[in-house]
Amino acid sequence: MPSRQPKRRDAVQTRAALLAAAAEAFARHGFKETRVREICAKAKANLGAVSHYFGTKEALYREVLVMAHRQLVDGERVPEISPGDDPRTALRNWVHFALRLFLLRGAAHPYAGRLFARELRDPTAALDELVAEVMLPVRRSLERVIAALLGDFDEPGLRGQCANFVLALCVMHEQGQEVLRRIGYPAPRTETGLIPLADAITEFALGGMGRIRDLGDRPLRS
Template identity: 30%
Template sequence: MNNQTPHRNSASQRKTHEDHHDTRSQILRVGGQLFAEKGFDRTTGKEICARAGANTAAINYYFGGMEGLYTTVLLEAHRQLFTMETLSAIVAAEVTAQAKLEAVILQLVDAFTEPSASSWMLRVIGREIVAPSPFLSFFSEQEVMPKCVMLKGIVAELVGLPEEHPVVTRGAFFVIAPCIMMLINDRETLKLLYPNFGFEKSDNADIVRQMMQFVLGGLAAVVAAEVKLES
């Protein structure tokens, strides 16, 4: 009997760990859904726990409070869209700047054509962009700014200008802005407004190709005009 006790204790500990992980994940998912629907200010911890089937103290236990849950939701949503590891790998690849930029756009277009593209992750980011909460600065510092710096590096390499040049900063913004608009807008609304745009995985190659043509043509025109002004 005594020989079985350690095994039983180990199994019990694993079960407890799995239960904790499941509860935390459920609260994170339900919290994300409600934040996407109602915003941070109009969502209550009681409502989240009730829908998640969790104890009302669970948010404090796992996240340290509603603020901690909301920032975790924002970070998780952004990481699901584009992780730092993925972007770092693209930047470090021994390929041309054009190939790097195409890889970035492909990653974002691929997220756009996912069947779950209208999920809470994209909607909560969209809500935060349109109606910023007090946690936007933290979210930006942790996830957005480092990725913007890497994107600027790609654009700088592509146009042959220093990263601090205004053309590079604006160019990076012009690259990412259409992608953000695709991702944060409601999928069904986009289908009504632009029915022939292409919303399936089979459309990815055409979308990426045309976005690259648009971006490269625009950047080339801007750089040429800048050189002419400075000469």
Template identity: 65%
Template sequence: MSTMPSRQPKRKDAIRTRAALLAAATECFARQGYEATNIRAVCAKAGANLGAVSHYFGNKERLYREALVLAHRELVAREPVPQMGAGDSPRRALRNWVRYLLRIFLLRRAAHPYAGRLIAWELRDPTPALDDLIAEVLGPVRQALNQIVAAALGDADEPELRARCANFVHGICVFHDQNRELLQRFGHPVPDREEELVVLADTIVEFAMAGIKRLRTQPSATSPRRRKTTRSRPSRG
């Protein structure tokens, strides 16, 4: 860890080795997550020595952070977060959003080969890097969904209801990624090709739009029509 040339590598070998290390790490982390990835395997795959990680990145965590940041930056650069255009209908916007998320998490050949898996792992087993990830990617993505839901809710839009609906859509999408094993055993393998994915996305959109519409006309659950005695002030008694 004496020098750690993260900037300005002094020799050509350096950038090559560093890049190889980063690439190998990205793949390993994407495949197995942070904990299960061991440095030795990464170095072997990169054709580098064991000490290389210490030398170039200091430790495992910093290597991971750099891989994660690089990957998600590239992902966003290649496939921007879908924003609801002025002329877009909520349905159309939602369709784009759902497809976007499913592509990232489900598709084998996504815009970035590893970013999706890296993000999925980070969501599953959060590390200190989650904050950055939220700030740069997950936050904006979620924000986009919130806006779509708000538009779909129209007059009935209200923070809690909006969040709830967004959670439902969000949940349906990530469920298919986070529960592959279970779905496999239930006989419903998760699609990993574009065509099937689009069908799934459209089904989700129909389902969700109807659900939102229902909650728009009858948001009984979150704010009871006739609130009966506020239960001795449950809020911060």
């Protein structure tokens, strides 16, 4: 027999429901604009539940980010490039990974990408930790791909700038969704709809880095 019968509704269950409801709400509206009352209602919990289980709204938010991070790291493998791989394919994989993270609700991490994107555009106190724990590692994997693409012209400053550019191309389709939709470029919401966009971004970025490489030692910053 189980060592302990659950009560009418167990604490762990309520906690989990609160975390899930909070993740969705925070991803949708951001930290400030999310109401504790909304979270509790969605979780079918009492208003005092957040106080009881997490202390404050901010502590709950931090737990949500931790949960999202965990779901992401053991739910999906950040694409890595191995010696001998075609760097162009590796770039395509990375772009596809980033777009899927930002635009789709992965089964293992339904709101991780949206949460991180929101933190990126509207930072809270949790940003610093998030940068170190999540964003930098993912970025490093992109930088390794770029280093391979730049070849002999690889150099930390240039590599980082190219990484910024590639990231910009990916993240804009999350950040600018509302505007893009209004001018006729709705963000894809399905796995197959993602592919042409990922391909286009990849080719654009390949061309961009190719040109920067071709410009070679002719210094970019005059």
